[in-house]
Amino acid sequence: MSDKLVHAEELARRSPVRFPNESAEYRAARTALLAEEIELRRHLERVAEQRRALPPGGAVTGDYHFEGENGPVSFADLFGDKQSLAVYSYMFGPQRERPCPMCTNLLGALEGNGADIQQRMALAVVARSPIERLAAWKRERGWTNLRLYTDLNGNYSRDYHGVLPDGSEIPSLNVFTRRDGTIRHFWSGEMTGESADPGQDPRGAPDLAPLWNVLDMTPEGRGTDWYPKLDYGV
Incomplete structure (x- = not known):
């Protein structure tokens, strides 16, 4: 499954979300943070999958x-x-x-x-x-x-x-x-x-x-x- 995932940085760049009066500096930092948040979501899912697979x-x-x-x-x-x-x-x-x-x-x-x-x-x-x-x-x-x-x-x-x-x-x-x-x-x-x-x-x-x-x-x-x-x- 992991080899089919789009890179987090690419998904972050694709985000259409923008807010009134935000600066280019803010958007660049927020996009970098979004990539980290996507990676965190994926890591949490990997941890949950590993937890579910624990032996008895x-x-x-x-x-x-x-x-x-x-x-x-x-x-x-x-x-x-x-x-x-x-x-x-x-x-x-x-x-x-x-x-x-x-x-x-x-x-x-x-x-x-x-x-x-x-x-x-x-x-x-x-x-x-x-x-x-x-x-x-x-x-x-x-x-x-x-x-x-x-x-x-x-x-x-x-x-x-x-x-x-x-x-x-x-x-x-x-x-x-x-x-x-x-x-x-x-x-x-x-x-x-x-x-x-x-x-x-x-x-x-x-x-x-x-x-x-x-x-x-x-x-x-x-x-x-x-x-x-x-x-x-x-």
């Missing part, structure tokens, strides 16, 4: 127990009638007065897309606070499309990197599959602080949070002294 991951055999808003559930129950499941580990353990603002920002975006996502796959949010506390927070945020569960014994959070060996929490996204009666781990976002580039917070690629992608389109960028808040007041 490890079987899920741990002693995992959860409680949702309608009572206890097993790990298999999280799939519902779907064959793929994404589980987000929410930094909202019992030691926290309020949940992590960064996690909450990402989950707000997933909430907005939750009904669409769950047409294709199952989506669950797991935290270590009691389900009553999670349900109250869900009502406070006005979330209706996310399914929140308590990790009753903490085993899932420990095994799938929602909790570090020292007990501190980290955000974690894991994808699982159910094929021929066997549940397996498929993929996890494995970019941690150790893999972060100098001057950058740890982040995955692509970044799942729309917030950062939108800010990246501005001259100011993401900034270095600002993070999402749980409440901006009235």
